[in-house]
């Protein structure tokens with residue numbers, strides 16, 4: 001009783017660890033080893049979707065936007081880079097390595 005098993009595992013060309021290269025939602029650079037998930041609409045405001053961001057980008061968002069402002073941006077499709085501080089941050093971080101994390105001025 002020869003059962004023919006369709007074993008095509010040899011035929012899959014998916015590499016074992018194929019992580020699709022994701023880009024940061026804020027700065028648009030490829031993500032590094034550490035990826036933060038950010039809620040464009042805060043959970044407290046009913047947001048369910050998350051986007052991948054660099055930890056440093058997430059901190060920048062947290063530092064510059066309140067929950068209400070994030071909702072306003074999301075609802076009106078205003079990019080966060082509309083904020084001058086954030087725009088300057090994106091330019092500044094553009095040529096930093098993906099895992100760059102400024103540890104300066106921690107501990108406020």
Ligand SMILES: [Zn+2]
Nearest residue numbers: 024027054057
């Ligand atoms: Zn980023």
